[in-house]
Each structure stands twice: as C-alpha cells, then as structure tokens.
Amino acid sequence: MAEAIEAPFEVYRHDPQKDRTPRYERHVLTLAPHTPVLTALLAIRAERDPSLALRYSCRSAICGSCAMLINSKSRLACQTPIGPEIERHGKIVVDPMRNQPVLRDLVTEMAPFWSNYRRIEPHLIPDPAKPMPDGKPTSMTPEEVARFQETPRCIACAACYSACPAVEADPLFPGPMALAKLYRFVVDPRDGATEERLAKIQPNGLWLCLRCHLCTEACPKGVRPSERIMDLKELALAAQGGTEAGSRHALGFKENIRERGILNEMRLVRQTSGIPGTLAQLGQGVRLVRKKPEIRKTPKPIDGLAEVEKLYEVLDPKEEG
Numbered sequence: 465m466a467e468a469i470e471a472p473f474e475v476y477r478h479d480p481q482k483d484r485t486p487r488y489e490r491h492v493l494t495l496a497p498h499t500p501v502l503t504a505l506l507a508i509r510a511e512r513d514p515s516l517a518l519r520y521s522c523r524s525a526i527c528g529s530c531a532m533l534i535n536s537k538s539r540l541a542c543q544t545p546i547g548p549e550i551e552r553h554g555k556i557v558v559d560p561m562r563n564q565p566v567l568r569d570l571v572t573e574m575a576p577f578w579s580n581y582r583r584i585e586p587h588l589i590p591d592p593a594k595p596m597p598d599g600k601p602t603s604m605t606p607e608e609v610a611r612f613q614e615t616p617r618c619i620a621c622a623a624c625y626s627a628c629p630a631v632e633a634d635p636l637f638p639g640p641m642a643l644a645k646l647y648r649f650v651v652d653p654r655d656g657a658t659e660e661r662l663a664k665i666q667p668n669g670l671w672l673c674l675r676c677h678l679c680t681e682a683c684p685k686g687v688r689p690s691e692r693i694m695d696l697k698e699l700a701l702a703a704q705g706g707t708e709a710g711s712r713h714a715l716g717f718k719e720n721i722r723e724r725g726i727l728n729e730m731r732l733v734r735q736t737s738g739i740p741g742t743l744a745q746l747g748q749g750v751r752l753v754r755k756k757p758e759i760r761k762t763p764k765p766i767d768g769l770a771e772v773e774k775l776y777e778v779l780d781p782k783e784e785g
C-alpha cells in the first residue's frame with residue numbers, strides 16, 4: 465500500500481448572502497496518494513468544518529455532480545487522485561466551476577447551463593417522411609449508431625462549460641456539451657429537423673467556438689466536444705454555405721490562404737461582414753490602418769504557394785477537377 469502523504473488544501477469559501485469577498489481555507493491532511501479529492505473534501509467537512517458546501521452523489525464518475533476546479537482545471541473531484549496533484553503543484557487548490565454564479569462555496573447555479581442545453585432541443589424530432597411504426601422509433605444500424613461518436617458517454621457534469629472561453633465571452637453561446645448533443649441529433653438518421661437545427665444554432669452558436677479544445681481536455685468521459693463542434697461547422701457549411709458571419713469568415717479565410725498563402729485582412733473583413741458591415745466598422749478600420757499601414761496593400765503570394773495548394777488537395781480532395 466502506498467505511503468500516506470501530506471496534502472495541503474486551499475478550499476474556496478464564499479457565501480454571497482453573507483460574505484463580501486471570497487476566501488480560501490487551508491487544511492493539511494495526511495492521506496494515501498490515490499485518495500480522490502472528493503474524499504478529502506468530505507473528510508474536511510466531516511472532521512473540521514460541517515458548513516463546507518459541495519455537490520456529489522455517486523462517487524464513481526457517473527452522476528457528474530462533483531465537477532469543480534482542481535488546481536485551475538475543471539475536473540470531477542471523485543475521479544481526481546490527490547497524489548499527482550501534489551506532485552505537480554505542491555498543493556490542491558479547489559474552486560467552484562467557472563461560468564456559473566456561486567451559490568455557496570463549491571456549489572454553483574447550473575440554471576444557465578441547462579437553459580442553454582434546452583435551446584438545442586435535445587430530443588428526437590421525427591422525420592414525417594419516415595413514419596415510426598406503432599409510434600416507436602425505427603431501429604438503426606451499428607454504422608448509424610457509430611456516427612454519434614462518443615456523445616452518448618456525456619454525463620452532463622458541465623466541466624466543459626466551465627472550461628469554455630466562448631461561454632465566458634458570450635453567455636448565449638450554448639456551450640460544448642449542448643453542441644456535442646446537438647451533433648448527436650443532427651447525425652441521427654431518424655431526425656427530421658437537421659436543416660432547422662443547423663440554421664437555428666449558427667447565430668451565437670457554432671462560430672463563436674475558438675477551437676481551443678479546452679472542453680475536450682476537461683471532459684472526464686472522452687466525449688471530445690470540440691471535435692463535434694468542428695463536425696457541426698462542416699455540416700453547416702455543406703448544408704447552408706456562408707449564410708452567417710462566422711461561416712463567411714471561415715470560407716473567406718480558406719479562399720485567401722489558397723490563393724496567396726497569406727491573409728488579405730482587408731478583403732477578409734469584406735468577405736465576413738459584407739459592404740454594410742464593413743462600413744459599420746469603418747472607424748475601427750481607420751484606426752487599424754493608422755497603426756499598421758501595410759494592411760492596405762494586397763499581400764503578394766508567398767513563396768512555396770504550390771506547397772499550400774498540395775495541402776488543400778490532400779485536405780479537400782472533393783474540390784479538385
């Protein structure tokens with residue numbers, strides 16, 4: 465059995481009803497390295513401070529209740545052993561999840577997370593052209609089920625939502641979990657609302673994703689939401705083309721690089737925003753040109769453009785011929 469180690473904890477404490485500012489409470493415990501952070505927090509609550517508020521239920525990485533920040537990363541406390549954290553950081557700092565208001569200590573208000581999830585209509589909308597016999601869903605082939613990728617593994621812990629900078633920038637961004645679940649219904653052959661779903665999600669939706677992959681890093685179940693968001697972008701482009709600023713930006717970016725191997729920033733603004741949108745940004749544009757006059761010139765194609773073209777041929781073979 466591994467020898468017990470000394471584990472210094474700094475635990476976020478804040479009751480917004482009573483305290484003006486949050487504080488960290490320090491506790492040093494002696495525990496085996498494999499002890500989950502949740503077990504340690506429950507020991508603190510049982511033996512030192514019964515007022516510590518936290519959520520948990522299954523203690524087996526199933527219910528998704530115990531997500532929190534552990535040394536600044538969104539993790540499940542029941543699935544995170546203390547040993548590697550102490551080895552790496554010398555201590556364990558525990559905070560509530562980001563992007564959700566704190567109710568008390570480590571407990572956050574999850575209503576915004578759930579209301580963003582409901583916006584994607586996370587249920588099957590049957591295709592009237594494919595009636596369901598006896599009101600029961602038609603069966604799917606194993607290949608069709610495989611298209612869902614890992615999305616059914618999601619336990620809705622909100623670790624991805626907490627890690628997402630796009631949620632932080634725009635609370636109307638549905639968040640990685642909602643978009644991964646949307647993908648699951650978009651590729652479901654029994655669903656009859658693919659076009660509508662893709663059209664509805666684009667403003668304040670897909671294109672705010674920065675492709676930072678922090679959601680994929682945070683997901684304790686390997687759902688890889690950022691990859692599903694990229695899949696959704698491709699599906700939206702195939703179904704609707706550049707109908708929204710984000711999709712026009714993506715298409716313009718691709719065209720610019722293919723033609724010259726370098727961005728023509730002035731052209732990309734026009735491609736993204738159109739003439740009225742460009743005029744609306746005129747003041748900002750003038751300031752930018754003053755700072756960086758070279759952006760007025762159309763850039764010359766880079767040396768080795770043929771290599772760029774080869775990349776496009778490999779990545780986008782359907783455009784050839």
Ligand code: FES
Nearest residue numbers: 521523528530542
């Ligand atoms: S307590 Fe259920 S996932 Fe951690």
